[in-house]
Amino acid sequence: NWDLVGERTGAIGHTMPRPAGYAINHMTWQSKWGIKVPKGWSVLYTHPLSRFELPFFTASAIMDSDRFASHGSAPFFIKKDWTGIIPKGTPFAQIIPIKRSSWVSKSVRQGREDQYIAASARMVPYGFYRSKLWVPKKYKAEKDV
Structure with missing residues (x-):
């Protein structure tokens, strides 16, 4: 059994910008699982797409998860003045695999x-x-x- 939600306090995460309309607390989703993708792939870890009604915002990051499959914590923020319980089964992140390659945009x-x-x-x-x-x-x- 583990706590799904944690909080980063002090110097950890203090430089991360807070989205407008959200509390200053730097919360984290604590996972006990890891993502492993084939060599040359990464994952985009982001807020569930088009889920604007959720009372939280999960920060986005690209992780090179072909090198290791370690559990970790992902930052998120709660809407200001929101109180309540997030229902079981509510998606808190979307993980999208992306192939790494060199390219030039034009x-x-x-x-x-x-x-x-x-x-x-x-x-x-x-x-x-x-x-x-x-x-x-x-x-x-x-x-x-």
């Missing part, structure tokens, strides 16, 4: 094909992206044997 003008796609999308009330552009993905989680 700005380009929108070509005719891109302009056509954008114009077509404006003519459809909803569902254009999913029906015309979205590519299904497959994810597989392996259990430690």
Whole structure:
């Protein structure tokens, strides 16, 4: 049994910016599990996507989790003046694997094909992206044997 929530006090985490509208307390999610990804991969650890109603905000970080699978703590902040109990099963983080690679970004003008796609999308009330552009993905989680 362990406490899922901890607090960093004193010099630990004092330089981390606090989001507006949240208490100054630097809280942490304490995990007893680790994430291990294949060589050359990292993970984006972030607040659950599009979950604005949650009474907390989990800070984001990219971790190179191909080198070790250690449990740790992730910083989060509670909304100012919020009191209550976070219900069991509430997601507190989203972990997204990302492949590391070297690349260079560049700005380009929108070509005719891109302009056509954008114009077509404006003519459809909803569902254009999913029906015309979205590519299904497959994810597989392996259990430690």
